[in-house]
Amino acid sequence: MRLRFLSAGESHGQRICVIVEGLPAGLAVNPDEINRELSRRQGGYGRGGRMEIEKDRALIVSGVRYGVTTGAPVSVEIENLDYKNWADVMAVEEPREKAKPVTRPRPGHVDLAGMLKTASMDARDVMxxxxxxxxxxxxxxxxIAKLLLSEIGVRVMGMVVQIGSVKVSGGEAELHSFERAFSDPLLCCDPAVSKNMMEEIDSAREDGDTLGGVFEVAAFGVVPGLGSHTQWDRRLDGKLACALMSIxxxxxxxxxxxxxxxASKGSSVHDEIILREDECIGRRTNRAGGIEAGITNGETILVRAAMKPIPTLQKPLKTVDLATMKEASASVERSDICAVPSACVIGEAVVALTLADAALEKFGGDSLKEFKRNYEGYVEQISRFWKIER
Ligand SMILES: Cc1cc2nc3c(=O)[nH]c(=O)nc-3n(C[C@H](O)[C@H](O)[C@H](O)COP(=O)(O)O)c2cc1C
Structure with missing residues (x-):
């Protein structure tokens, strides 16, 4: 692994912090780029009241000098504006008055498993x-990973293809669908379907219920050869699945x-290898999603992730109060009705991080210049067989 990151911070604590290590020196990083993605994560129809309070802004604390990376770990902090309302509940030191413990675990959330695991009688500690x-x-x-990838012509984009029972009707994912989805409030590529999705969310809200859905992430312009078939934990498909599943x-x-x-036969699944007019290798279909044997094959990377409905319900499910060991209603927190569009933005981020790591592993380099030179050399090496479509 070349690129790694580690985060810290609680939902209602002072701030969220992240350290990104392994970036080459010389990459231009402008906080506006980070802020634009942060505000995309906060958007989406169906979010709860919290997002009206938070206006996420990135404070770059280290690893960037005069607008470019130095090769040192980049650390970023995002302040939780809501902390001022939670200062006692989330106090680092003993507060004047302790908050009432949360003892009625919500089904589907961390509460019960986390309380048992950490021997805590307050779900707040884990939630x-x-x-x-x-x-x-x-x-x-x-x-930041997206910025690095853009230096080698890679674009990572996402779109929501299902909310509850409302789906976008099939077809292979094309760049223009992702571009259309970018400005939709639900990141859906079809305005009529997006409207139906909103109605589905409104109706779940009225019922005190929640919804899940499916999003798709594509990476355009990825060269063949990222990832590896040589060990289970080097396979790029496994890494992408892990990154997405961890959301x-x-x-x-x-x-x-x-x-x-x-459910299909091999003859109608595998993407035949063809000779294109420019005498380079191509494919007519991309059912493999751009990866074969854990290695990128030069086609667009396509991944999908399914999100379950949000577990905090305004009409709570049954639980057991761990303080009294009597049946009760689960605790209710301020919560989203549906967060699939946000999850899609997060999906784009983790796919970008996974691909940036794979690109750094293949092309290396302590500086952006070296990284790009190695990339260009490789593209030249395979140019007799494969051409990048810019
Ligand atoms: C962007 C986003 C927003 C979420 N918002 C909420 C929320 O408001 N309330 C809630 O109960 N769960 C929310 N969740 C889901 C929970 O965090 C998640 O279900 C919980 O941590 C348990 O993990 P698991 O579902 O992966 O088992 C959200 C998830 C994402 C990706």
């Missing part, structure tokens, strides 16, 4: 960290045609 607020750190790190609420990941391929 503050399990909260998806932490994903602001991944989006900040991912936005809170994600319960399924598909690469390319994914689960649907299992």
């Amino acid at each position: 503050e960290r399990a909260s998806a607020r932490e994903t602001a750190s991944r989006v900040a790190a991912g936005s 809170p609420g994600i319960k399924g990941v598909e690469i390319g045609g994914g689960f649907s391929l299992s």
